[in-house]
Amino acid sequence: MGDLLESIRNGLPLLLEQVLNGLQLGFVYALIALGYTMVYSIIKLINFAHGDIFMVGAFLGVFGFTYWHLPWPAAILVAMAGCALLGVLIERIAYRPLRAKGAPRIAALITAIGVSLFIEYFSSLKFVFGPNYRVVERPFGDFRWSLGGVGISSIQLLVIAVVLGLLLALQYVVYRTRIGKAMRAVAFDMDAARLMGIDVDKVIAYTFAIGSALAAAAGVLYALAYPQIHPFMGIMPGLKAFTAAVLGGIGNIPGAVLGALIMGQVEVMTAAYISSEFRDAIAFSLLILVLLVRPAGLLGKAGPEKV
Amino acid sequence: MSKGTLRTLLAAALALGLLAGCGSPQGSSQGGSGGDGKVIKIGFIAPLTGDVKTFGESARNGFRLALEEAGYKAGEFTIEVVEADDRNDPTEGKNVATRLITQDGVKAIVGSITSKVTIPIAELANERGVVMITPTATSPKVTVDDKGNRWEFVFRACFIDPFQGTVMAKFAAEKLGAKTAAVLYDKGNDYSVGLAESFRQHFEAGGGEVVAWEAYALTDTDFSAILTKVAQANPDVIYLPDYYQKVSLIGKQARERGITAPFLGGDGWDSPELDYATMAGGYFTNHYSSQDTREAVQNFVAAYEKKYGQKPESFGALGYDATRLLLKAIEEAGSDDPAKIREALQSIKDFPAVSGNISFDENGNPIKAAAILQVQPDKTFKYIDAILP
Numbered sequence: 001m002g003d004l005l006e007s008i009r010n011g012l013p014l015l016l017e018q019v020l021n022g023l024q025l026g027f028v029y030a031l032i033a034l035g036y037t038m039v040y041s042i043i044k045l046i047n048f049a050h051g052d053i054f055m056v057g058a059f060l061g062v063f064g065f066t067y068w069h070l071p072w073p074a075a076i077l078v079a080m081a082g083c084a085l086l087g088v089l090i091e092r093i094a095y096r097p098l099r100a101k102g103a104p105r106i107a108a109l110i111t112a113i114g115v116s117l118f119i120e121y122f123s124s125l126k127f128v129f130g131p132n133y134r135v136v137e138r139p140f141g142d143f144r145w146s147l148g149g150v151g152i153s154s155i156q157l158l159v160i161a162v163v164l165g166l167l168l169a170l171q172y173v174v175y176r177t178r179i180g181k182a183m184r185a186v187a188f189d190m191d192a193a194r195l196m197g198i199d200v201d202k203v204i205a206y207t208f209a210i211g212s213a214l215a216a217a218a219g220v221l222y223a224l225a226y227p228q229i230h231p232f233m234g235i236m237p238g239l240k241a242f243t244a245a246v247l248g249g250i251g252n253i254p255g256a257v258l259g260a261l262i263m264g265q266v267e268v269m270t271a272a273y274i275s276s277e278f279r280d281a282i283a284f285s286l287l288i289l290v291l292l293v294r295p296a297g298l299l300g301k302a303g304p305e306k307v
Numbered sequence: 308m309s310k311g312t313l314r315t316l317l318a319a320a321l322a323l324g325l326l327a328g329c330g331s332p333q334g335s336s337q338g339g340s341g342g343d344g345k346v347i348k349i350g351f352i353a354p355l356t357g358d359v360k361t362f363g364e365s366a367r368n369g370f371r372l373a374l375e376e377a378g379y380k381a382g383e384f385t386i387e388v389v390e391a392d393d394r395n396d397p398t399e400g401k402n403v404a405t406r407l408i409t410q411d412g413v414k415a416i417v418g419s420i421t422s423k424v425t426i427p428i429a430e431l432a433n434e435r436g437v438v439m440i441t442p443t444a445t446s447p448k449v450t451v452d453d454k455g456n457r458w459e460f461v462f463r464a465c466f467i468d469p470f471q472g473t474v475m476a477k478f479a480a481e482k483l484g485a486k487t488a489a490v491l492y493d494k495g496n497d498y499s500v501g502l503a504e505s506f507r508q509h510f511e512a513g514g515g516e517v518v519a520w521e522a523y524a525l526t527d528t529d530f531s532a533i534l535t536k537v538a539q540a541n542p543d544v545i546y547l548p549d550y551y552q553k554v555s556l557i558g559k560q561a562r563e564r565g566i567t568a569p570f571l572g573g574d575g576w577d578s579p580e581l582d583y584a585t586m587a588g589g590y591f592t593n594h595y596s597s598q599d600t601r602e603a604v605q606n607f608v609a610a611y612e613k614k615y616g617q618k619p620e621s622f623g624a625l626g627y628d629a630t631r632l633l634l635k636a637i638e639e640a641g642s643d644d645p646a647k648i649r650e651a652l653q654s655i656k657d658f659p660a661v662s663g664n665i666s667f668d669e670n671g672n673p674i675k676a677a678a679i680l681q682v683q684p685d686k687t688f689k690y691i692d693a694i695l696p
Contacts, residue, residue, distance in 0.1 A: 021531035133552045135559075142494055142563045150537075153563055226528040228556045238525050263629045271532035276523050277494060279532075 011151035018272045024156045026264020027163040032241035033256035035211030041162035041251035042207050048112040051238015057083045057216025058223040067140040076220045080213035087212025088205050123231035134222040136227035159221050231235040231245035243287050249300025317543045331356050347643040349445050350407035352418030354395035362420045362622045366442050369626025376490045377398035382638035384677050393424050400424035414643050415668040417629050422446035433458035438645045450671040461673035462671040471573040472505030473696045475675040480513045485543035489519035502548035502573050518542050555582030587684040595662040596622040598690035609659045628660040643648040
């Protein structure tokens with residue numbers, strides 16, 4: 001009995017530390033997942049280029065504080081602004097013409113995959129970002145505090161604080177502003193919203209801008225936390241965040257955050273207590289299990305698919 | 308040219324022809340016209356264009372330097388050279404090797420550079436009874452077939468993959484006094500797995516304990532979970548046998564987690580793009596160091612710099628070593644019969660090569676020391692020691 005208590009006392013700080021590792025990862029996934037879910041809720045498109053916008057954001061942010069000598073919070077803002085523009089541009093050039101012609105949703109989906117590959121390979125060109133891996137030099141020192149045996153690092157605090165701040169800001173935009181109201185209206189019923197005089201194209205552009213800005217912030221945080229960037233770095237986090245969005249219920253904002261936090265914990269706990277080899281296998285099997293039980297995701301509304 | 312020599316040549320050509328099943332002994336006819344001496348043709352195969360062309364070019368620099376220093380002579384033989392480009396493509400490698408053996412009539416080949424190209428060439432050379440020595444192909448499968456039977460005619464001048472793990476385990480235990488180690492490796496990379504397993508085996512055999520054994524995948528970027536475990540296990544050293552990009556990424560995340568144990572690795576660290584600041588103080592095994600004070604090394608470095616205007620890296624050194632080993636074997640054999648050259652090569656003892664004093668084991672792999680280098684914050688590698696397994 002004493003041994004058991006002893007081992008719990010020893011294992012607890014380690015467990016809490018792993019929970020923190022999972023939170024750090026989960027919060028970054030959450031920012032990416034929000035972009036997927038917001039775009040989906042409005043135009044029912046899975047924007048596969050989203051992971052690549054995350055990558056561009058990481059590059060812009062890192063260039064910001066290394067080559068352009070911006071303070072790092074300004075670098076995050078520059079990356080967010082740049083990617084918001086990029087998101088709107090992609091929507092304007094690649095998706096809106098298809099929507100205007102009434103193309104089937106599968107066409108838009110395949111276009112999204114094309115855009116994704118284009119961004120990846122265009123970025124790999126020597127005169128753009130280049131194909132090499134770059135080591136990120138952090139613009140601030142690494143600190144580490146120990147609270148009762150639980151270690152927490154400055155980068156973990158930064159990630160959690162920035163993501164919570166952005167989530168609150170998003171909550172405010174969606175529920176307290178005119179554009180947020182318009183977004184909710186378009187998500188609920190696009191045709192009715194248009195009849196009520198809402199400029200649907202404008203609302204869609206705003207949605208892309210906000211989602212892409214969040215992905216850019218996630219990219220910069222990711223580059224700070226896991227300090228290496230390259231043009232294909234967006235693929236895996238993009239896929240994981242997409243999974244998180246589906247897990248939580250695609251189209252549902254709190255669902256995306258919940259799904260992302262679960263993904264982060266499952267990955268880290270698998271690596272910590274089972275084996276690193278199983279982390280992706282278990283994370284994705286969880287998705288399948290949840291969808292078998294709740295096809296609409298954890299917080300998604302069950303209902304007939306309106307296709 | 309005496310009658311006896313001619314007879315030897317013809318016998319050799321006949322032996323080659325029998326072994327090869329087809330003979331085109333051009334080399335011997337040229338030997339006849341040489342007048343005062345005998346001629347032996349040797350081939351050189353390396354990737355001189357394509358994705359790893361700098362590897363091939365460096366090896367060729369070493370190859371040519373060795374021949375020049377020997378005056379294109381080995382014993383009483385004059386060396387004729389046929390160079391070929393395999394473009395780092397296994398099919399092209401086999402094509403040029405076939406051409407060298409059947410049309411040009413080479414008796415021995417130096418090459419190729421990467422394991423994937425060298426393996427088919429080795430199989431062909433062995434089948435045709437032509438001596439082959441690769442400067443740099445490290446896969447164990449270069450000198451043995453799938454069942455582990457030795458390809459008699461095939462040798463190499465570099466160590467094989469698992470050897471690096473063995474050497475590093477010994478260095479960690481004996482020189483660093485490490486009692487416990489953590490091992491992190493990429494489960495999808497044969498190189499990384501091979502080094503990790505041999506390190507664990509020999510570190511444990513030496514009385515050490517592996518307190519964390521963690522695999523990851525190529526696509527992983529978040530190592531927080533396994534590094535938290537490593538920090539908890541608090542090892543004396545961390546063995547991380549991977550290429551420089553992953554090494555830099557994992558190193559950085561480990562340091563920020565307060566892990567201060569030195570990192571150890573293999574020749575995959577040897578790159579100007581390694582994160583020197585983070586990895587400073589870490590040790591890795593390599594084929595040779597230009598800072599080694601042995602006479603063979605310093606003479607080579609001086610000659611290479613004089614001829615090519617740059618410091619030789621491992622590929623140049625190993626190309627040089629492979630060529631000199633072959634010349635030595637031809638001289639010892641006193642014959643251009645590949646079977647005799649093969650025997651002479653196998654029985655070479657403690658040959659003072661740049662990458663160590665070389666003897667061959669039963670699989671044609673050199674028994675020699677590995678250089679241990681330490682990463683310095685000023686973007687250089689410092690030569691620490693040479694360790695025998």
